Amino acid sequence: MSEFLATINGYIWSNGLIYLCLAAGVYFSVRSRFVQVRQIPEMIRLMMSGEKSPSGVSSFQALTMSLSGRVGTGNIAGVATAIAFGGPGALFWMWAVAFLGASTSFVECTLGQIYKTRDHLTGEYRGGPAYYFSRAMAHTRVAAPFKIYGIVFAAVTVLACGLLLPSVQSNSMASAMHQAWGVEQWVVAVGTVIVLAFVIIGGVKRIAAFASVVVPFMAIVYIVLALIIVLANAGQVPEVFRLIFASAFGADSAFGAIIGSAVMWGVKRGVYSNEAGQGTGPHSAAAAEVSHPAKQGLVQAFAVYVDTLFICTATGFLILSTGAYRVFDGESASSPVLAEGGALPSDAAVGPAFAQVGFDTLWSGAGATFVAVSLAFFCLTTIIAYYYMAETNLRFLLGKYSTIPVPLIRGTLGSNLTLVLQTLILVSCVVGAVSTATDAWTLGDIGVGLMAWLNIIGIIILQQPAYKALRDYERQQRAGKDPVFDPLALNITGATFWESYKPTTKDPVKTTA
Secondary structure, eight states, X not given: OHHHHHHHHHHHTSHHHHHHHHHHHHHHHHHTTSHHHHTHHHHHHHHTOOBOOSSOBOHHHHHHHHHHHHSSGGGTHHHHHHHHHHOTTHHHHHHHHHHHHHHHHHXXXXXXXXXXXXOTTTXXXXXXXXXXXXXXXXXXTTHHHHHHHHHHHHHHHHHIIIIIHHHHHHHHXXXXXXXXXXXXXXXXXXXXXXXXXXXXXXXXXXXXXXXXXXXXXXXXXXXXXXXXXXXXXXXXXXXHHHHHHXXXXXXXXXTGXXXXXXXXXXXXHHHHHHOTTTTOHHHHHHTBBOSXXXXXXXXXXXXXXXXXXXXXXXXXXXHHHTTOOEEESSSSTTSOEEEEOSOSOTTOOSSHHHXXXXXXXXXXXXXXXXXXXXXXXXXXXXXXXXXXXXXXXXXXXXGGGGGOBOTTSSSBHHHHHHHHHHHHHHHHHHHHHHSOHHHHHHHHHHXXXXXXXXXXXXXXXXXXXXHXXXXXXXXXXXXXXXXXXXXXXXXXXXXXXXXXXOOSOOOXXXXXX
């Protein structure tokens, strides 16, 4: 089974997907006139402002919900894996895919807001790729194919976020805790189920409240402590930069043979971590209460920077500056070793152990505990975000049938299938916690790859409304207004929610962005 999964993963994560991610980022950057650079001041302003309502969460809560999905094991174990199999240069390609991916994130998250809807069961806002695929072309001759495309994406997302991706997070969390405290992995699995059951059954409001507290706090603590380690090894920073750039472009003879691996692993782990183009960000973006879709597009573009340029970079510099790395000439830890920093024990497994050893170089014995605690919070919030995305797509698949009563079973079809989904994601966490890391990561990569293929191709076709929204936002912005969205004035069809939307505030906002 492991070989079969690896073969499937190899087809999905072929060079075609690598080039698609990079090319799409370049294309969206040019088309948006590098919105990810021009609008950074506005991104920061919007991140801390915005309204919320009984139906929608605030911009900041939507950001933290998005970050709870982006910030997870990919920021620690994922960075370590990228360095181990792609060399230090993989970190450069993670930066590249984050910079380009911020424009991709703007497009997909703006589309998510434009075509969002109100859940008729809970009253909460719902949206995402399945919604914009089915609605953007609803009044055209190609409506049927795009509706089918939306159904396919929704089904893949339920599979990926409900079954495949949670196992990676629970596996990394259980492995880190076992290494730190010797806790049996099945014990971690039971604890995870208890915490998750309490949060996810509470719905999107409880998810947003949980994420808005946990994610910023843990991200800041992790970055600060990692930077302290890097500063303590400040003399190694020039060598770290040399390693990264020399490895990224094959200028170092030690890494020349794996320059292709640097690109592949950098993009692969970059997309896994920051999720730009994967289609996950639009789900949390759609949940926000804003007066204009471009607001969430800008906020979610900044989320890519937070994830990769801040947290992943902190992990990468921590690992490289302390020498807690080992680079292999192949796709597994059984391959010959090309280079190593000298700080890792010979039996250190690829993954969280790299970061744990890095922290231990300054705080002996505390590194394993700190990384285990960090991963516990990061992974839990990521699993919760996965559940929200899976539930949103389940709602899409059920449509009007979600309110149909089920004979002999109390409740509606929607509520009963939601309970089934909640059970499945908890089972996935248990299985992942006691599985091997290789199988868990392979399943996760398959889920990410399938979603990325479908979403990026789709938004390349449907991108135009996002640019219309951006130009409209910037026009109102220059006029000193708090932008308000009117899809009919922009000749955008299918945005039925916005056609009757009444913003809660229209206060002028002075800005120079």
